[in-house]
Amino acid sequence: MPSHAQMAIAAARKAFLGWSRTPWQTASKLVRKASEISRSASSNLAQPWLLEVGKNRMESLGDVQETADLMYYSAQMMEENEGFVKPMGKDPLVGYDATNISVCALTAYGSWSARSTSPLL
Numbered sequence: 001m002p003s004h005a006q007m008a009i010a011a012a013r014k015a016f017l018g019w020s021r022t023p024w025q026t027a028s029k030l031v032r033k034a035s036e037i038s039r040s041a042s043s044n045l046a047q048p049w050l051l052e053v054g055k056n057r058m059e060s061l062g063d064v065q066e067t068a069d070l071m072y073y074s075a076q077m078m079e080e081n082e083g084f085v086k087p088m089g090k091d092p093l094v095g096y097d098a099t100n101i102s103v104c105a106l107t108a109y110g111s112w113s114a115r116s117t118s119p120l121l
Helices: 004-020 024-040 042-053 057-080
Strands: 086-090 099-106 112-117
Touching: 024 042, 024 057, 042 057
Parallel strands: none
Antiparallel strands: 086 099, 099 112
């Protein structure tokens, strides 16, 4: 029987391709929704930390709230900055006319990662 960690890794691998192709607008809405669900279920989400980590009730509830706040803030920043899709200027090499665009993507665990796109890639 696989461990919880092995099941989580398998689920992440299965979801990666679909999630990586999700437009930032959709990803942001999903992360915001996850934040709302986490807040509304904070008592249930805090219980494993009480039992497994040995935190007291208030610390466990605070950790859940802090995680929900981080997810909400990440979605808000992505929305306010229109996905962080920003032109990076022209290619400095003479004879090349590649326009690069910086794109940030929301990762499955809620943080942003940047990548550069170019017509040459």
